[in-house]
Amino acid sequence: MSIRFFNTMTRSLQEFRPLEPGRVGLYTCGPTVYDYAHIGNFRTYVFEDLLRRHLRFRGYEVLQVMNITDVEDKIIRKTRMEGRPMSEVTAPYIEAFFQDLDCLNIQRAEHYPRATEHVDGMVELIRSLLAQGLAYRSEDGSIYFDISKFPEYGRLAHIQVEDLRSGARVAQDEYDKERAADFALWKAWDEGDGEVFWDRYPDLGKGRPGWHIECSAMSIRYLGNHFDIHTGGVDNIFPHHQNEIAQTEPCTGETFVNYWLHSEHLQVESQKMSKKLGNFFTLRDLLDPQANPSGRAWDPMAVRYLLLGTHYRSRLDFTFKGLQAAMETRQGLLDFLRRCRMQQGTESLDSEVAEEIEATRAAFVAAMDEDLNTPEALAALHALRREIHRRIDERTDLGRASGQAVVDLVLDLDRVLGLRLEEALEEPELLPEETAMIDERQAARKARDFARADRLRDELEARGIRLEDTPQGVTWKIDPSRR
RNA sequence: GGCGAUGUGGCCGAGUGGUCAGGCAAGGGUCUGCAAAACCCUCUACAGCGGUUCGAUUCCGCUCGUCGCCUCCA
Known part of the structure; x- marks a missing residue:
């Protein structure tokens, strides 16, 4: 009679036992708002909604947090191209995101914190990591997490650090890191960032937070140091969630998350969705x-x-x-x-x-x-x-x-x-004339004037109303797309 | 190269060491004034080759195919 979840951390089904009886803390990785979310993104959000709904159905009180990433490389690029403030660039996509959630009947989380509003929390973590010697500053002023200082690194993703193939996707010389797998906590400002920077933290320097740190800061803020469930798409397992663990646990001294749940990807016609292949769909496209x-x-x-x-x-x-x-x-x-x-x-x-x-x-x-x-x-x-x-x-x-x-x-x-x-x-109402047509058809049938009855039925069919004669009387189905 | 998934009937898609998934589509039938709907029946699936077993789609091995991750993509 218990709930079991497949925990990515242990790669096995485990009985779900919340930290606090009857309550669940749930962190769900949310959208980066530089464009409309696509149906693959929504697969993950529907999965998270389902998780939330089932937990509630089973009597748990759910406290769900979903971050909105509103500062990030692609957003900054767009901001520069459009020459507008970043918040103006992201606002319409945030609005669209919530519309799409409603459209898919995805329940609202309790909190939708935005990265740009939680930089203080991130800075606090970065300072702690620096103080502990787990992070270092590179020549350009960026601050990186030193994964060699975190022995557990790779545990979630089941990856051996030595096996990481450096430079697989990013030319290593672009970065000023000590090792390729180290990840940015704070990115020093450069010209490409334009107006996007924070300069109120003198010890960090003018710059902006790295991507991973936001989820650590915001989950701590709303769910505490140690919470029940963290979810996302499988692509988040590495490096994102692995990095979250690495940067959070040394700061809190506690286990970060008990259950890691990840949803698989959606493919389109057996291929990865891509704009190039023309198989890239947003929810809006389908409607x-x-x-x-x-x-x-x-x-x-x-x-x-x-x-x-x-x-x-x-x-x-x-x-x-x-x-x-x-x-x-x-x-x-x-x-x-x-x-x-x-x-x-x-x-x-x-x-x-x-x-x-x-x-x-x-x-x-x-x-x-x-x-x-x-x-x-x-x-x-x-x-x-x-x-x-x-x-x-x-x-x-x-x-x-x-x-x-x-x-x-x-x-x-x-x-x-x-x-x-x-x-x-809640069936859509029929127009009075349509009700009259149905009555007329019934009368025609009674009089065995089937030609007339069938004609009326065809007319109604053309209006998107399909009649069905049953022992309990005539019923109809309405096809909304034809009305 | 490293790590890891996966291959089920026309299509989609669960699951299990030994009767049945389920959906959609198709064909036949029942019912009906005719339809529609519904019901019944059929299409008797588990990539290939070995192995373990009384028995494997389910466990093990190999082969083939597909796919994911390996630095900011849900």
Whole structure:
């Protein structure tokens, strides 16, 4: 009955035990706001949202922090190119980021600290590292962490320091470091930085913080020296998270984080997303028929379903075919709920249905408890769907109470999945003329004037309203994209 | 070069040492005025080659394929 997570630190599934009973401190690496986030980024944010939702579903109080990196090389480059203050460059992307979170039904974290507002905290850490002799100043005035002073370096990433291939991606002579794997804590100002610098720390000199240090400073500030869970994409394991550990633990004298969770990357058509290949999609691209090759406006909840359809530690190959399937599957779930809601018969809850419901809940929770196994959790939901459909077909009616109980369960589980099922169930209203057309068709059918009835049905179909004749009467489904 | 993943039926995608994942698509059927929806059936999968085992898709080895990280990319 316990929750287990795959901890990158130990490379194994471990029972989750929070530092404080009933409470979870969660740090989730957030966006660098120099551009719109792409769907690969959102895979990670949806994973983190799912983690948060499941923990809350299981009764934990979650304190989540997500940083906003608003000072960084690419941002500075953009700032120089556009000749505007850095905050003006980042503001629209920060706003867009929150819009996209809402769009995907990602719950808000408790805090979204910005790097530029926590430089004091970072400086404090850097001073401590300097004082301990763990950091050094290079000739140009930049300050680097000396990884040779941290014996544990490489433990998270399972990397031997000697194996690091120096200069693999950056010409070593660009840096003034003692060894290639040392990382910047403070970058001395140079002309390329333009107006971006901090000069109120005389002991550090005019410059700006390195990237890794922000997460250490902000997590300490909001979550304390030692907290439960830290997450990010797999690419953050090394060097980012490894560096966070190295620079934080000597300052606090405590273990930094108990559980490291990392989500795998999303690929597009079996390849890494890149602007060059033209397979680079932002969420906005998927919602805009002009901006993606499918030429369709996709429902963000179809995107979310697609992301949930693959376990977070497996690579996910994004395809429009897959997105289509995800959309249809979620639609099938909604159709199922609508049908359940139409059940009218006896008031009492069928005991077998009650059993099915409990079994489904148990299977769903067990799957989620086991390292957030969403595919298996969804399978439990589909098993219920099939079973209940079958029962309704057999008896033509399940009973109002039983139907409602099924709906209640699924909506309850959607607190974890976040597929906006309840909202989607609030059917858009039909126009009075459309209601009249439906009534007219019913009259025509009664009079056995099927030609007329079918004509009316076609007209409604063209308006995005699909009619279905059932024993309980006529129902309809609305395709919002055709209205 | 170092470290590490992974290869499941038309597509996507869980999982397990010995009945079943699940979704989407396809074909057939039931139901229906016709549709739609739903249900039933079918498509009998686990890269290849060895090994361990009474038995392997599941464990081990090798081969092949794909992919990730190795300094600021979720």
